[in-house]
Each structure stands twice: as structure tokens, then as C-alpha cells.
Amino acid sequence: MSRSLTPLNRPDAAVTPAGTPAARPLAPALTGPPLDYAYDGSFEGLLTVLFTIYDRKAAPNSIQPLGAVQGGLFTQPLLVETHEATAGRVWEGLLKHMTPEARTKLFHAFLSEQSDRELLIFRYADLAMRSARDIADNFADDNVRRVAHLAQQMGREKHRMEAFVRFEKTSDELFHATIEPDFDVLPLIAPHFTKRYADQRWLIFDQRRHYGLYYDLHRTDIVQFEAGTAAPRRSGVSATVLDEREPLFKVLWQTYFDHVNIPERKNMKLHRRHIPLRYWKYLSEKQPRETRFEPIRNKRGDQLRS
Known part of the structure; x- marks a missing residue:
């Protein structure tokens, strides 16, 4: 399955020179079987x-990715080959x-990997093309509500991944990190890490989906990684691959985390709400301590007591 960092690099406006919205053309009737x-x-x-649905004027019974195609007893699904120019026309249209x-929400709904995402996106787009008004706030419609909810979930997951990614440095100056998000958020977090870490080579690997983002400066x-390929997990990276200073960086990070922590204000329920348990295995500060934590002593106080 091919992947792209952005849906398509197309213009984001469809307005007349005077700045008024372009007239809404109506979608053709789907009269075919x-x-x-x-x-x-x-x-x-x-x-x-x-595009094919409206070109053939045939509504979909189902829209299935090739790996999950389930043909009927007497019929086989129509295989539609991807055509980037056609996809670009649809995206712009x-x-x-x-x-x-609203268009971006459709891309987010696709990345959510819901089992019926294809039909959901079709129903949303079809409703929009048959309405004389914008449907983005028409929450009386179940499809609009679901797309908005999925987009909201994707936004939360994107924010968490941007906050919780922890890099390790290898001996060849590559910073790598492993994540396992609930949704396919790598295309959404790519701009953030490209901008923030523009001065270093890095790789973010999605353990669940077997692909990653690689920045080469x-x-x-x-x-892309083949299914079943051994992935670079934080707990499984060979010490010979890591930079010799990486264990020190890890201890320094854990020490910083321990010292900014206030034990008297510990609230694990709130902590788990902001940092769910499923992220902990990839966070340096949540790994077993290699050195015992000791509070920083107040040197001036120690001298006064002596």
C-alpha cells in the first residue's frame, strides 16, 4: 500500500476573483446499479x-482495500487502479x-483506520455535494458527527505523539524513536518534527504499521518495512548500535524528571489521564532507574547545620 505525507499538494481555495465562494455544482445522480x-x-x-463512482453513476455497496476484499458468491468487486491526476482533480474539486x-477532516478520518472509513468518507462527500450549504456543522447527521469525532481523536493523538516521542542516538549520528499510536498519525506529525529537528538525521518508526518517517537533513x-521485520524497539536496541553517550543521556533525562517531580503533589490518576499507560514503554523517564535517585541537597543549609 502506497503512503503519502500529505493527501495531495493542491490549492486550498476555490473562490472567484472577487472573493465570493464559487457556485456549488450538484453531484450527478447515482442511477446505475x-x-x-x-x-x-x-x-x-x-x-x-x-471519481469512478460518479463517472459510472453507481453507488457503492462496499469500498474495500485489496488486502481485505471479500467477494460475493456471484460477483467480484470492481478493482479501481489509483490515478494520481484523477485523485488530484477530486481533491481540488x-x-x-x-x-x-472540512476537507482535511476527511483525510483525518481516513488515517483513523476505522473499518468503514471508505463508506463514511463517501457518504460525507456525497452529502456535501448535494447540499446547497456547508454541512460541517450539521451535527444532526450521523456521518458529519462521526467525521468530526474522528478528526478530534486524531488531533489528540497527534498532539500526544509530538509530546511523547523520545529519540535515541546511534553511533552513526541517527536519532531514532519507536512509537505505536492508536491511529496512523505519522503523516500528521511529519511537519512538526521536520521543522523542530531540522539539524539532525532522524527516524520515527511506527511499530504497529511497519513504516516510518526518515529525515536526511x-x-x-x-x-516502508515488511510485515514481520524486526523493529527497533527502545528496549531491544543493541548497545553496540547506540552512541556510547546514550546511556548517560538517558540517566540525565531521568534525573531531571525525578528532580522536577514533587512527591507531595503526586496524583497518579491525573498523571495517567495526561500520559496514558500505553505510551510508557517508549518514554525514557518511565524506564527502570539504573542509578538510585537522591534529592538535591541544599548546600547552604548543610553548611549552616555543620
């Missing part, structure tokens, strides 16, 4: 499927029916 569609699992592939923010690319 419903069909089952199959695609390669990419977002560009799904956009190509949307959506702005005639929705705002850039010039650009950020997607690197």
Missing part, C-alpha cells in the same frame, strides 16, 4: 474510487463543496 469497489488502500486510491478545514520521506 450499486457496485462493490476495491482499491490499493491509499488515500489517492480512495479519491480515484470516488471537493473545495467547491466544503471548506479546506534535506527532506522527510516515508520508509
Whole structure:
């Protein structure tokens, strides 16, 4: 399955020169018999499927990625080959029916990996193309509510990944980190890390989805891993691969974390709410301590007591 960091690099406006919104064209009626569609699992592939639906005027019974295709007893799904130019036309054309923010929510809904995400995106887009008004706030519709909820969940996961990623430095000057988010958020966090760590080579590996982001000091690319490939887990990286100073960096980070902590104000319930347990195995400060923690002594107080 191909992946992209952004859905498509297309303009984000569909307005007339005078600045007024362009007229909303109506979607063609889907008068043909419903069909089952199959695609390669990419977002560009799904956009190509949307084009095919209206080109054939045949509503979807189902839209399935190739790895999960379930054919009927007497019918086989229609395989739609991904066409990037067609996908680009669809992506740009959506702005005639929705705002850039609403269009972005569709991309977020796709990255959520919900089992029915394809039909959900189709129903949302179809509703938008048949409405004379913007549907983004039409929460009476179940599809609008679900897309908004998924976009909100993706936003929270993106924020957490940007805060909880912990890099380790290897002997060849590569900073790597392993994550295992609930949703496919790597395309969403790529701009943040590209901008913040522009002066170092880094790799962020998604343990669950077997692919990662690699920045080589010039650009950020997607690197694909075969299913079953041994992944660079924080607890499983060979000491010979790490920079010789990495254990010291880890101890320094843990020491800093311990010293800024206030034991008297400890609230584990609140702590777990802000940092869920599922993230702990990849956080340096949550790993077993290699040195015993001792509070910083007040030197001036010690001298007065002596």
C-alpha cells in the first residue's frame, strides 16, 4: 500500500476573483446499479474510487482495500487502479463543496483506520455535494458527527505523539524513536518534527504499521518495512548500535524528571489521564532507574547545620 505525507499538494481555495465562494455544482445522480469497489488502500486510491463512482453513476455497496476484499458468491468487486491526476482533480474539486478545514477532516478520518472509513468518507462527500450549504456543522447527521469525532481523536493523538516521542542516538549520528499510536498519525506529525529537528538525521518508526518517517537533513520521506521485520524497539536496541553517550543521556533525562517531580503533589490518576499507560514503554523517564535517585541537597543549609 502506497503512503503519502500529505493527501495531495493542491490549492486550498476555490473562490472567484472577487472573493465570493464559487457556485456549488450538484453531484450527478447515482442511477446505475450499486457496485462493490476495491482499491490499493491509499488515500489517492480512495479519491480515484470516488471519481469512478460518479463517472459510472453507481453507488457503492462496499469500498474495500485489496488486502481485505471479500467477494460475493456471484460477483467480484470492481478493482479501481489509483490515478494520481484523477485523485488530484477530486481533491481540488471537493473545495467547491466544503471548506479546506472540512476537507482535511476527511483525510483525518481516513488515517483513523476505522473499518468503514471508505463508506463514511463517501457518504460525507456525497452529502456535501448535494447540499446547497456547508454541512460541517450539521451535527444532526450521523456521518458529519462521526467525521468530526474522528478528526478530534486524531488531533489528540497527534498532539500526544509530538509530546511523547523520545529519540535515541546511534553511533552513526541517527536519532531514532519507536512509537505505536492508536491511529496512523505519522503523516500528521511529519511537519512538526521536520521543522523542530531540522539539524539532525532522524527516524520515527511506527511499530504497529511497519513504516516510518526518515529525515536526511534535506527532506522527510516515508520508509516502508515488511510485515514481520524486526523493529527497533527502545528496549531491544543493541548497545553496540547506540552512541556510547546514550546511556548517560538517558540517566540525565531521568534525573531531571525525578528532580522536577514533587512527591507531595503526586496524583497518579491525573498523571495517567495526561500520559496514558500505553505510551510508557517508549518514554525514557518511565524506564527502570539504573542509578538510585537522591534529592538535591541544599548546600547552604548543610553548611549552616555543620
